[in-house]
Amino acid sequence: MKTWMGMLLAAVVGGGVALLGVNFLKDDGLPVAPGDARETGNAASRMVSSNPPPKAALAPIAIPRRPIFQRTGIVLPRPAIAKPVATVQDSEIQALLAEADRFFARGEEGQGLRLYRAAFSKAQNRKDVNLTSQVLKLLEADDNLTLWREKYIGYLVERGEGNKAFENQLSRGNSILLQGKEDKLLKAWTELSQAHRLATNEILRRRVYDIVGPMLKRNIFSLRMSPLVERYNVQSGDNLTRIAKQYQTTSDAIIRLSGLSSEVIQPRSRLRVLGGKMKIFVDKSDFLLWVTLDGRLLYQARVGLGRDNTTPEGQFSIEVRQKDPTWFRPGSDPVEPGDPRNVLGSRWLGFRDTNRVSGIGIHGTMDTDSIGRESSAGCIRMLKDDVEMIFDLVPRGTMVEISS
Known part of the structure; x- marks a missing residue:
């Protein structure tokens, strides 16, 4: 009887040792050190019964593996943008x-x-x-x-x-x-x-x-005294043409700014004169024209341009200044000023012809719908008030820069 009991006890103890030996390895094959809390807890649970617990009850606690190169949720600081x-x-x-x-x-x-x-x-x-x-x-x-x-x-x-x-x-x-x-x-x-x-x-x-x-x-475009406009005292023998040439302007500009009704001037009268170098700019992409005086913005207005992009680009100069122009159409009779068929309107500023461009200029129009559109034969169109202002301001020889 003692022999049988001894054999049974040895078998139980031996099996427990075997089970403990197996459980020194985790489910993922990593060793668990003796004395580890998980090892102690598992051993205690196995000592309650000689039968191994169901697999679901083991619920092994995994030791996280740390790969050599690990992508984590930590955002590394970006290089600072230099001031x-x-x-x-x-x-x-x-x-x-x-x-x-x-x-x-x-x-x-x-x-x-x-x-x-x-x-x-x-x-x-x-x-x-x-x-x-x-x-x-x-x-x-x-x-x-x-x-x-x-x-x-x-x-x-x-x-x-x-x-x-x-x-x-x-x-x-x-x-x-x-x-x-x-x-x-x-x-x-x-x-x-x-x-x-x-x-x-x-x-x-x-x-x-x-x-x-x-x-x-x-x-400027009034009769008030202003530091932006020069005052000229008319001397005996003066005329508007000579004064305009002296100031690089036009007789029309002096008449407009001084409120004169004609070119007749009297000695000791005072004129308002805007002298300096004028230049005209045209931006085709925006249908916009502006005039500068010694680099300062003087006037700006919307324009119409040539159909199918026929308004030329480049540098040009004003050669012809004409009030109430007659329109000479190729193969047709001249169209007189004031005729509704006259597309030039009340003013014509003709460019000097070049090797590649001729017959181009700035003129007025009675077709208000053509402003902001490409509808002319290549010239630059302006509304009546705008073209008459530009005409008065710019003398012959004024440079015109057209770009897109």
Whole structure:
């Protein structure tokens, strides 16, 4: 009996040892160290019965495997986007900018701007240096010469920052104008005209002209005294033709601005004269024409163009100025002024013929629906009031630049 009991006890103990040995390995084959909490718990549960528990009850606790290269949910930090100063590779320029920033921090703006200008002079033609923010600050300064302002603006445009430069200029010019000071009118006009040059489409150009137009109407296209218009005292023997030539303008412009009813002038009378170099620009893509005086925006209007893109592009000059022109159609009788069939309207500004272009110019039209469309034989059409204004302003020899 003792022998049988001993054999039974040995079998039970041996089986338990075997089961414990097996369970030293996890289900995934990884060893479990003796004394591990899982090993202790599993052993205790197996000692309750000699039968192994159902597989579902084992519910092994897996030890997570750690691969050598592991993709986790942690987002690695992206490289920081460098500020303009950080893109500078030149230690000398970096030093100038750092010193300038210290001056700005102390409120010494003049010294800071001086160092910004020095940095710009060294870096303006380098592609590895981005001084956009510094140039925008330089544009805000009041003491910039026109040449430097144009360099700053050109720098921004070349780097795709033309819109920033435009908004900066528009805001700057408008703020000067809103001061309401007559001695600031010329400066405001200059700044706003610079914004117009930066404009890349009709919407932006209209934004500028919506500000400039009323200012010009009040101070130039009126009879009021204004610092934007010169006053000329007529001397004995003077005539409008001679005065107009002296100021690079036209008799018609003097008559319009001075409120004269004819070309007859009297000694000691005073005339309003707008002298300077005129230039005409036409943007075919926007059906827009504008006139500048010494680079400042003077007038702007919508136009009609040649059908099938026949209005030529390039540089031209005004050779013919004619009021109430007769229209000479090839193979047909001349069409007199005022005839509804006369497509030239009340004014004709003919371009000098070139090797590739002839018979082209700017003229009026009675067909108002043709403005903003391609419907002419190649000429530029304008509404009556617009073409008569342009005609009065521009003398012979005025350059015309047509682009698309």
